[in-house]
Amino acid sequence: MRNLFLKIFAWFWATVIATGVALILTFIVEPRSVPSRWHASLIDTASYSGAIAVETAERDGPAAASVYLTQIDHATHMTACLFDAAGNVIAGSSCRSFQGMATHVQVSSKSDFNMKYGIARVAIRLSGPSGRDYIFATELPAGPRAALGINRDAVVLQWGIALLVSGLICSLLTRYLTSPILRLREMSQMLAAGDLSARAGPDLARRQDEIGDLVRDFNAMASRIEELVSRQRQLISDVSHELRSPLARLNVALDLGLQRKGNDPAFEHMQEDLKLLDEMIGRLLTIAKLDVSAPQVPMADVDLADLLSQITRNAEFESQEQNASITLTSAMPCIVHGSAELLHSAIENVVRNAMRYTDNGTSVEVSLTRETLPAGASVRLAVRDHGPGVPDSELQNIFRPFYRVTGARDRQSGGTGLGLAIADRVVRLHGGTIRAENAAPHGLKIEIVLPQPSIRSTH
DSSP: OOOHHHHHHHHHHHHHHHHHHHHHHHHHHOGGGSOHHHHHHHHHHHHHHHHHHHHHHHHHOHHHHHHHHHHHHHHHSOOEEEEETTSOEEEESSGGGGHHHHHHHHHHOSOEEEEETTEEEEEEEEEOTTSOEEEEEEEEEOOHHHHHOOSHHHHHHHHHHHHHHHHHHHHHHHHHHHHHHHHHHHHHHHHHTTOTTOOOOHHHHTOOSHHHHHHHHHHHHHHHHHHHHHHHHHHHHHHHHHHHHHHHHHHHHHHHHHHHHOSOHHHHHHHHHHHHHHHHHHHHHHHHHHHHHGGGOOOEEEEHHHHHHHHHHHHHHHTGGGTOEEEEEEOSOOEEEEOHHHHHHHHHHHHHHHHHHSOTTOEEEEEEEEEEETTEEEEEEEEEOOSOOOOGGGTTGGGSTTOOOSSSSSGGGTOOSOHHHHHHHHHHHTTOEEEEEEOSSSOEEEEEEEEOSSOOOOO
């Protein structure tokens, strides 16, 4: 059955039918499902009919009693039998089914009562006008309320079994429908996190329904995305490598021009542009390396506090002309597991970015703290400048390669639009998160959270 609607419809009706069957079975196997007041009423009815049969048998003989019982059978479709005190049949038909009940009354001298297929069966001891004892057995309709049963134990049993059967079938249906959806959701989360090899399993892809179609479409989409992203990464890497050679030749030509012509403003501008181009190509190669070869990066324990101290000292020294400073607040030590080279590059890009855009005479605030989150111990690095900030709608975009915000943060500031993109990839490679937010009254704050391998004791 291919259509998912038909499957759900069929499962629903299967649940209804199975629940109904379970209720019927509990009714059949539960003889005590007739309440006591119905029991008394049925005994009275059987006593009345039995008294007439006994009186007819003593007055007109067993044949007349048999005629009377046959009339009852034709009128009500309920059989009845009359036995003597020893359990021998006097009148009636199909008396073998009542033989056990008659024997029970003979031995115990008490009436016998049971339910069979929703019909009440009664056997009682009666005395005739002559004083002789008889046993009268008959079938009587128990009525709709008696058939359903209204005593507490029967209701609890029947509804308990109904809920158990319907709950079991519904749980199987729910598992059948939700398990592939949850699996597909897990794969989509892996795909969104950067694992482009994530695919739904072949067992789900073999399903011949709408969910199977969705799984196959998802796998095709993931394969296409992986192919496109791989081509893009390879293109960036190839173009960056190919630009290295002409860039080197341009640098050689520039040096020759400087030797022949001496200092010239045009050569100075050319030298700055070549330097910017060389820096851009280097960062492009870094991004390509992180995207393609990230899993092969060697990892080791790195003291982030020591790394941050070196970066801030170098950045402050290089920005003396800008009349800006760096305020560092650091918890010592802060150990993370990662690549010291990549972490140095990422943090340096963030710090230099803040130094580039902070206003003259202001201070870039850098803090490194340890904290314990539900997921485990981690370190939080915050870098806050006092520059113009970024529009709230652009806070996520500044981590994209070559993305620049119009206004203060443009090419004239000297940036290439790759520093924060590199930082984002390095942080994600180390299992951390990076986010940007505007600080009050103005400025940009970038926070990096990296997990710690373990809580280490220091002396």
